[in-house]
Amino acid sequence: MQRVLARLASRGLLVTRSGSGTYTAPRRAAAAAADVSWQTLALGSRAGLGADLERLIEPADPDALPLASGFLDESLQPLGLLAAAASRAARRPQGWSRLPPQGLPELRAQFAAETGGSVTGQNVLITPGGQAALSAAFRHLCVPGDPVVVESPTYVGALAAARAAGLMLVPVPGDRDGVLPDVLADALARTGARLVYLQPRYSNPAGAVLAPDRRGPVLDAVARQGAFLIEDDWMRDFDLGPPSPPPLASADDDGHVIYLRSLSKPVAAGLRVAGLVARGPVLARLRRGRISDDLFVAPVLQQIALDVLTAPGWPRHLGGLRRELRERRDALVAAIAELLPGCSLEVIPAGGVHLWLRLPEACPDSDVADLVAVRGLAVGPGRMSFPGEPPGNYLRLSYASAAAPALVRAAEILAEVLDAW
Ligand SMILES: Cc1ncc(COP(=O)(O)O)c(C=O)c1O
Secondary structure: OHHHHHHHHHOOOEEEEOOOEEEEOOOOOOOOOOOOOOHHHHHOOOOOOOOHHHHHHOOOOOOOEEOOOOOOOHHHOOHHHHHHHHHHHHHOHHHHOOOOOOOOHHHHHHHHHHHOOOOOHHHEEEEOOHHHHHHHHHHHHOOOOOEEEEEEOOOHHHHHHHHHOOOEEEEEEEEOOEEOHHHHHHHHHHHOOOEEEEOOOOOOOOOOOOOHHHHHHHHHHHHHHOOEEEEEOOOOOOEOOOOOOOOHHHHOOOOOEEEEEEOOOOOOOOOOOEEEEOOOHHHHHHHHHHHHHHOOOOHHHHHHHHHHHHOOHHHHHHHHHHHHHHHHHHHHHHHHHHHOOOOEEOOOOOEOOEEEEEOOOOOOHHHHHHHHHHOOEEOEEHHHHOOOOOOOOEEEEEOOOOOHHHHHHHHHHHHHHHHOO
């Protein structure tokens, strides 16, 4: 009751008078609606700025089961490490001054060491998160109309950034072992594309890991074409079993791979810090492009990121995080097997934060997502992840933000909706 009253008060519908009680707020005379119709002509039309990413990034209804978000819930954030690092960083004058625009040297060295191979801190550019890095790469390495090859399905935000940059999406299918190298090579040769975007580790949304015998052929196809490959290693820290292979970037000495590693998944969604690794003239292009976008990333955030990654408690935090996520994944897989016999999981990923559920042929994903939303369950309809027409009905079910009992309840709600189809 108290929560409902507080919510109504925050919306200005109730007022509380101390010592007297709570009353309905007096109605204000409706202000005349502003006339913004002139903007229709001023703005014109603009292709490419769809609402998919906006919908996905919107914080979930606090009362809904949150299986749509890929960000970890607050209980999984390393809050102690963050608070200690933030308090140290806030007291240093350097936290508030200017840094070299490429980023804090020690943080760049840390990202370089994590990338492996012959990468050094000189090759790293700090960006305010992975999305900013993708958007910068698409805008500064291509011009509108250029083709960009992407695995299909892929990350909704990468599709949004490529569309906003006016690029032509060239989808290439994959399977449980990642993108198909021969088809990738054909697509590059056919379109003349100079840019490829892939997530070789626990891809979003299909959950595939690029198989060891495909790594060489993928790198060869990109090199033969004289192209760049953006390797988005968004799930770098999320092996839930044995370690997955190292970044492709660690096997590339000639500057074809542009490697991206963001901290917003393993640390916290609000820590807007990522490392973008590149070699050769492309690094200067990206650096200058990023400076033209927004100068540099807040030094205080970079210092916090460095402190967290180098804290003795960081490996311990990751260990606990992986244990919890393993438990959540296993609970969701078991609930799906028991309650959703008409659905299937093409991959049970050995890591990551989500499952990619294939729905029965007759059940359109967006209708299912709408119907479960009414019952308090938020899921991601699969069609947003396909650059073209989807080949089937899928849902992305994330276990990043919901604990095991909520995941089982989510499977029950899905079963209720699908059984009634
Ligand atoms: C595959 C992938 N890449 C990049 C991002 C961007 O993340 P951020 O900008 O928070 O680093 C996301 C966010 O969900 C993602 O799923």
